[in-house]
Ligand code: SF4
């Protein structure tokens with residue numbers, strides 16, 4: 041029930057039972073990366089919750105005083121981990137952004153780019169693959185070499201030039217489409233069907249991580265099914281406030297995966313995993329899809345979560361590397377998955393796992409935050425790079441956005457550090473035992 045003078049005029053507004061439980065204790069302040077950087081209460085969790093409450097109660101209009109703090113938030117959820125009252129800051133931020141999306145839609149170039157990517161590309165797998173094809177052509181035809189040689193990218197801001205520099209090579213179309221619809225279990229037990237959610241960024245830039253995920257799940261007794269009609273999860277749309285588009289995409293994914301017969305829905309991207317687990321929140325006013333979304337979300341597992349929960353065979357192949365682990369925010373804060381990736385890495389013979397300081401502080405990637413707020417994202421990346429322990433060979437993590445962000449960091453510092461997904465290391469250990477390196 042909205043307040044009579046509320047600045048939030050559209051459905052799906054921030055709910056009083058979410059913001060009214062804040063007791064203003066301030067425990068969240070010291071873990072909030074934007075508060076740490078800016079030292080401004082408005083850019084802290086407590087400040088943002090208060091501003092949202094003021095707008096909901098009609099005390100403040102939905103102007104820059106509210107919009108800026110709401111969009112400067114990384115939606116990293118570090119505040120939720122420490123909040124004694126269980127304030128769902130992430131949900132409040134996302135719902136408030138939904139109101140801004142209606143009240144003040146982005147205009148000009150910004151609006152055009154936003155609509156192009158959020159509505160015309162990510163929800164359409166064919167267009168996404170077409171875009172990937174253009175990028176592949178740019179990278180392989182020699183065009184990229186010439187563009188760099190002629191310094192044509194000098195017109196771009198520094199962070200975009202850096203993104204271009206580290207963009208992983210788009211694999212062949214064959215590699216992107218390499219996953220068959222069904223991969224039989226190769227382990228000694230049959231644990232059921234795991235539906236693989238392939239994601240959009242993972243599918244295009246890190247197709248090998250998806251293949252590693254499927255092999256590792258199959259190796260541990262899961263029949264892996266890859267429903268071909270699935271769409272991108274909609275997390276980017278939720279973060280941008282485009283909740284109607286996110287709902288459309290969620291409906292399709294729910295229907296496709298529930299019809300696939302999957303006992304578990306597995307995912308290797310933290311941001312997508314959190315979005316899939318939170319589908320029910322998108323359907324709070326739709327009882328039919330709310331129930332379906334609950335069935336769907338109850339089956340979603342991060343790949344590390346699935347393996348530890350259902351049991352995995354310790355690999356025998358050696359991977360003699362010293363690896364630090366970075367906790368992706370949407371894995372540790374949003375899904376409370378912290379120990380499982382460490383358990384997997386710790387089970388790899390020869391691998392030395394070292395802890396890094398503040399491993400669960402955001403690296404600044406945060407969906408497209410590094411594009412919309414490059415200064416804050418850049419400052420957080422510097423802090424993350426400063427925290428990498430000396431003498432490591434690589435950093436493992438469970439999110440493609442963080443992988444790209446840390447690739448930028450390694451490029452910036454000319455650091456000889458591999459940026460890896462946790463499941464790649466586990467897969468490598470299994471592959472090495474098959475070729476008898478141990
Ligand atoms: S920790 Fe939770 S209850 Fe305390 S100020 Fe922050 S959001 Fe409010």
Ligand code: SF4
Nearest residue numbers: 072113114116117119
């Ligand atoms: S989600 Fe992250 S950036 Fe946003 S208020 Fe919470 S701790 Fe701060």
